Amino acid sequence: MPTNASFASPVADADYPASFDNGAEGFLAQMYSGLNGYSLVITTFLLLVAYDQFKYIWNKGSIIGPAWKMPFIGPFLSSVNPKMDEYKAKWASGELSCVSVFHKFVVIASSRDMARKVFNSPAFVKPCVVDVAQKLLRPTNWVFLDGRAHVDYRKGLNGLFTRQALETYLPGQEEVYEKYFARFLEISQNENNGKPIPYMPIFRELMCAVSCRTFVGHYMSDAAVKKIADDYYKITAALELVNFPIIIPFTRTWYGKKAADMVLNEFSICAAKSKARMKAGGDITCIMDGWIKSMLDSEKYRQKLAKGTTVDDSEKPAMLLRIFSDFEIAQTVFTFLFASQDATSSASTWLFQLMADRPEILDRVREENLAVRNGDKFQKFSMDILEKMPYTRAVVKETLRYRPPVIMVPYVAKRSFPVTASYTAPKGSMVIPSVWPALHDPEVYPRPDHFDPERWISGDAEKAAKNWLVFGTGPHYCLGQTYAQTNLMAMIGKASMHLDWKHHITPLSEDIKVFATIFPMDDCPLVFSQRD
Numbered sequence: 310m311p312t313n314a315s316f317a318s319p320v321a322d323a324d325y326p327a328s329f330d331n332g333a334e335g336f337l338a339q340m341y342s343g344l345n346g347y348s349l350v351i352t353t354f355l356l357l358v359a360y361d362q363f364k365y366i367w368n369k370g371s372i373i374g375p376a377w378k379m380p381f382i383g384p385f386l387s388s389v390n391p392k393m394d395e396y397k398a399k400w401a402s403g404e405l406s407c408v409s410v411f412h413k414f415v416v417i418a419s420s421r422d423m424a425r426k427v428f429n430s431p432a433f434v435k436p437c438v439v440d441v442a443q444k445l446l447r448p449t450n451w452v453f454l455d456g457r458a459h460v461d462y463r464k465g466l467n468g469l470f471t472r473q474a475l476e477t478y479l480p481g482q483e484e485v486y487e488k489y490f491a492r493f494l495e496i497s498q499n500e501n502n503g504k505p506i507p508y509m510p511i512f513r514e515l516m517c518a519v520s521c522r523t524f525v526g527h528y529m530s531d532a533a534v535k536k537i538a539d540d541y542y543k544i545t546a547a548l549e550l551v552n553f554p555i556i557i558p559f560t561r562t563w564y565g566k567k568a569a570d571m572v573l574n575e576f577s578i579c580a581a582k583s584k585a586r587m588k589a590g591g592d593i594t595c596i597m598d599g600w601i602k603s604m605l606d607s608e609k610y611r612q613k614l615a616k617g618t619t620v621d622d623s624e625k626p627a628m629l630l631r632i633f634s635d636f637e638i639a640q641t642v643f644t645f646l647f648a649s650q651d652a653t654s655s656a657s658t659w660l661f662q663l664m665a666d667r668p669e670i671l672d673r674v675r676e677e678n679l680a681v682r683n684g685d686k687f688q689k690f691s692m693d694i695l696e697k698m699p700y701t702r703a704v705v706k707e708t709l710r711y712r713p714p715v716i717m718v719p720y721v722a723k724r725s726f727p728v729t730a731s732y733t734a735p736k737g738s739m740v741i742p743s744v745w746p747a748l749h750d751p752e753v754y755p756r757p758d759h760f761d762p763e764r765w766i767s768g769d770a771e772k773a774a775k776n777w778l779v780f781g782t783g784p785h786y787c788l789g790q791t792y793a794q795t796n797l798m799a800m801i802g803k804a805s806m807h808l809d810w811k812h813h814i815t816p817l818s819e820d821i822k823v824f825a826t827i828f829p830m831d832d833c834p835l836v837f838s839q840r841d
Contacts, residue, residue, distance in 0.1 A: 404419050433723060434720040434726060446643060450640045469788075481523060485515070494838070516657055603630050664801065686806040705797045707762040710779070713744050717743050742778075748779065810835050
């Protein structure tokens with residue numbers, strides 16, 4: 310057959326595209342040539358979204374939670390204004406549930422037993438509050454320490470809340486109450502002509518003043534106390550459960566950091582003053598004095614031993630403490646204020662509202678307080694008096710059960726935490742034991758949504774120790790739980806004898822606002838008047 314001399318291979322034709330010369334390289338070349346800055350950003354974004362979803366679903370495992378996560382921010386927008394009903398729904402969904410906000414995966418322990426397991430698992434978790442907390446309170450703060458470092462602080466702090474120590478702080482507390490009760494009358498009768506106004510902000514200022522006087526005595530001026538009370542709101546806002554994880558200028562966390570720096574500076578100044586006064590032999594009048602006196606006694610004991618002096622065992626301090634720096638003392642006292650300020654502000658607000666709405670209970674409180682003073686309403690506080698008031702104590706405990714100031718306590722998993730046999734919380738996740746469900750368990754507290762102080766006297770409430778999680782449990786339980794309760798007893802008892810007050814009930818009075826702790830949604834509008 311003759312050869313067709315006119316045929317030429319396409320490869321030999323310079324005008325023919327050689328795209329199939331190397332299929333893989335040609336495909337990649339076309340892909341690369343089609344990319345631009347916009348498509349690269351979109352591709353990267355989609356990959357990050359996919360990773361964020363995969364990580365959430367992986368961490369979620371078998372526990373209850375949303376099927377998917379809003380990319381990156383999760384439920385941040387809805388959590389900026391948290392609602393109590395949404396928390397209740399989350400607790401009711403199961404004993405373990407989860408959400409993911411920004412980069413943080415959060416496991417919520419709702420049942421009593423799950424909450425107690427978290428509280429009692431220091432090998433796996435430690436208190437974390439929120440991401441920004443370490444920036445405000447400082448990462449070296451004792452509440453963030455573990456093991457021996459934590460014990461080094463705690464062993465010297467336990468003695469500051471004994472019965473004898475609490476007795477020492479009572480005069481300062483009573484002084485503040487007398488001042489502010491007079492202020493209540495001035496606000497209601499003169500400044501507002503007997504019209505109701507929200508008293509929650511005023512209660513916050515009152516409790517800040519009581520705390521500062523208890524913690525640092527008169528080392529801090531009234532003007533400084535007022536400044537802290539006014540600015541502490543910024544710290545509370547910065548430490549809400551859901552917030553930006555970094556400090557950005559002119560945001561809530563930024564203003565909170567500035568306020569925290571101011572508080573730490575004031576407390577450092579107080580620590581220096583207390584050290585000078587305790588070295589000079591001054592009397593203990595506040596918590597800071599008591600702690601510093603123990604440090605100085607320990608140092609004197611060590612110096613005697615170093616010199617070879619024979620020291621009788623009776624001279625050895627109960628706890629040998631090192632000398633803490635002014636700033637370390639300031640950090641520690643700041644945590645006392647952090648633990649007490651919002652919680653006692655919440656409790657006092659609810660206590661005044663509940664008593665106004667239940668005059669028969671207030672009458673019994675008043676009668677008991679007068680009886681233990683033999684009718685003399687001007688008799689000063691004492692631990693003997695406070696310990697002889699079982700009904701007032703029951704009213705305070707029922708208030709803390711009915712409206713617990715702290716409804717959740719954030720912890721962080723130091724390592725993978727096997728919460729149950731079927732679920733392990735990943736390292737770095739927040740693990741949050743919830744307090745509210747245990748305190749509203751109908752099997753333990755019949756009619757849990759009914760305010761009934763009698764359950765603490767003739768009922769079985771006192772036997773339910775496992776459900777009483779108001780102050781936590783485990784190695785990080787609240788040191789000041791006795792102080793907090795006696796302080797509230799002293800406050801409402803004194804108020805019952807010297808003041809009358811009326812609550813202006815609104816449709817929002819029983820609704821709960823969540824702002825770090827819980828408050829009446831209408832901020833408790835009251836009118837105070839002098840009691841004859």
